[in-house]
Amino acid sequence: MSATAASYARTTTKQQEPGRFWHTFCDMHTVTRNQKFLVTRAEGVWLWDESGDRYLDGTASLWYCNVGHGRREIADAVHAQMTRLDAYTVYGDFANGPALELGERLAAHAPVIDPRVILTCGGGESIDTAAKLARRYWGVNGQAEKTHLISRAGGYHGLHGFGSSIIGMERFRVGFGPLIEDVSVVPHDSVEALEAEILRVGPERVAAFFAEPVIGAGGVYPPPGPDYFRRVAEVCRRHGVLFIVDSVICGFARMGNWFGIERYGVRPDMIVFAKGVSSGYLPLGGVIVSGEIAEPFWDRPGNPFLHGTTYAGHPACCAAAMANLDILEREDLFTVALEIEAQLDAAVRQLADHPMVAEVRAGTGVMAAVELSAETLDERGITTAEVFAEARSRGVILRAVPRALLISPPLIITWEQIDHLVSTLRSALDAVSAAHNGAQPGTAGVAGG
Structure with a gap:
């Protein structure tokens, strides 16, 4: 043996x-x-x-x-919610109290200007949501050619369609045939490489750049310096590229703050979250979107974002998340x-x-x-x-x-x-x-x- x-x-x-x-x-x-x-x-x-x-x-x-495991108050919150409303969709104009309340609580702490909150069932769904929203945002603003997505080597962004395509670890892309096109990966520690890739592809074609505050599953790689993300944000802004932070691992106190990126003093266009939002007691994730990105969908008629998931905004999952946030804040x-x-x-x-x-x-x-x-x-x-x-x-x-x-x-x-x-x-x-x-x-x- x-x-x-x-x-x-x-x-x-x-x-x-x-x-x-x-x-x-x-x-x-x-x-x-x-x-x-x-x-x-x-x-x-x-x-x-x-x-x-x-x-x-x-x-x-x-x-x-x-x-930590075994938090009775989270289980009690889920039980209480399920005895009132077990589950119902948030498609169209349907809503439930826990989803609305959770959205407000998350928005109150997000380092995003005028935030709006989309709920999903986990990190992979949230990455797909953010990627589709980035492409659709440019499309409704008359720049449908801006579809290219850039990520970092070693970055992990789940294994759904877009996540599998932008993941920075080649072994997770092998054997599945053609994945989503118009993606590329740059070194995790070079702002210059990011800008060079944007210029190579053409700023008129690049929709968004994805990055974790600390690369997690790819090996725990912090940014190369305290000003890295500030410089990244400047490059994205200069070339009209959305900056999307994947805080699935880094959020909800794992980096001593709400979403990890606060440590570096920047305000991204979107934040993807999951995992620690409910401490895994029930599956939940989402995307926090800046008001600027939400504007064409919220303020202009006839521009629905035709995307969603069956269990998004599940009231029991939202109840678990709020009980979890209570613990984070109380302790x-x-x-x-x-x-x-x-x-x-x-x-x-x-x-x-x-x-x-x-x-x-x-x-x-x-x-x-x-x-x-x-x-x-x-x-x-x-x-x-x-x-x-x-x-x-x-x-x-x-x-x-x-x-x-x-x-x-x-x-x-x-x-x-x-x-x-x-x-x-x-x-x-x-x-x-x-x-x-x-x-x-x-x-x-x-x-x-």
Whole structure:
């Protein structure tokens, strides 16, 4: 058995039948032949499996459980809403109270001039909404040729139609045939490259530029300098290109503010959000649109934006989001997140001296990346999946991407829990290295309780 297979076997409980459920982002051939990792309950920063073993959730699930697991008040808010109005469409002139209230609350905090709020069911839908709105905005203003969309290398924008097309990671575009045309990707750290691409395509053809405040799933890359986004906004404004910020990961206190981009003092044309808006208790996302972009659709007759989703503005999802926002504000998790940001930065940088580690990226938001060295990955053949599995066997859940381990815990994590997370990751690195050296790795058990 390989080191990876052995480590995965240690992190799971009893053998299960393959079943019919198709997991996301995985090799189902492997999943159906190995044991599944069945999560049965969660509380705070902790998860439990079916054997009662406990694990530290070092990724807030998929970047979204900002207020932590098991918040009874969110469940109560959803229950109360569903006993009044379970669900109804917001197509046409239909509305519901929670959707209207949530729109007002989000608009009140958005760094967008005269904001309007479109609700969706998640980040991928929101990216598609923003991309279509950008193209349609130029069309109704007599510039239908402005359809080109630019994004950054390493950027992740979901995997719907437009998201799959503008994503800055080639592996997610392969094998699906032709995707949406009129898109291009520029380096994530160069304003000059962005302007050069706009000029190459022609400003008269470029509709919008998409960027995350911090590139998240692509490896936790903060902007190259404090003035990067200010300069980006100036380039977009100078050439008549809409600036769309993807705050799906960075929003709702993960960067110590509402949408992440406030840290850089710019006002984009649109903000895409999801994940932390409801802490994942129910699916919700949306787009905050400036009044200037909304104007032709709101103030001119005969220009409907013919786009929407079945469950947009779902009252129970909106109730969950508002209860979640109440927690963020009541517990001031915005300030808490800045404290955790510094603590996580200090802790994770202790791994920079590990022989398997090439770089540690942290200190901008409650997120970090521990990138493995080329020698580790390419010469020794160690994979991040092995380190992930070893850490999980020791009671800590991280996120493995091709060259790094990512960390993005709930915003209620304590200093002691951060220290436990980082020390466990160090032990996992040591164990995987020892296994590849032919030595006996340390005991790999899960935390009890």
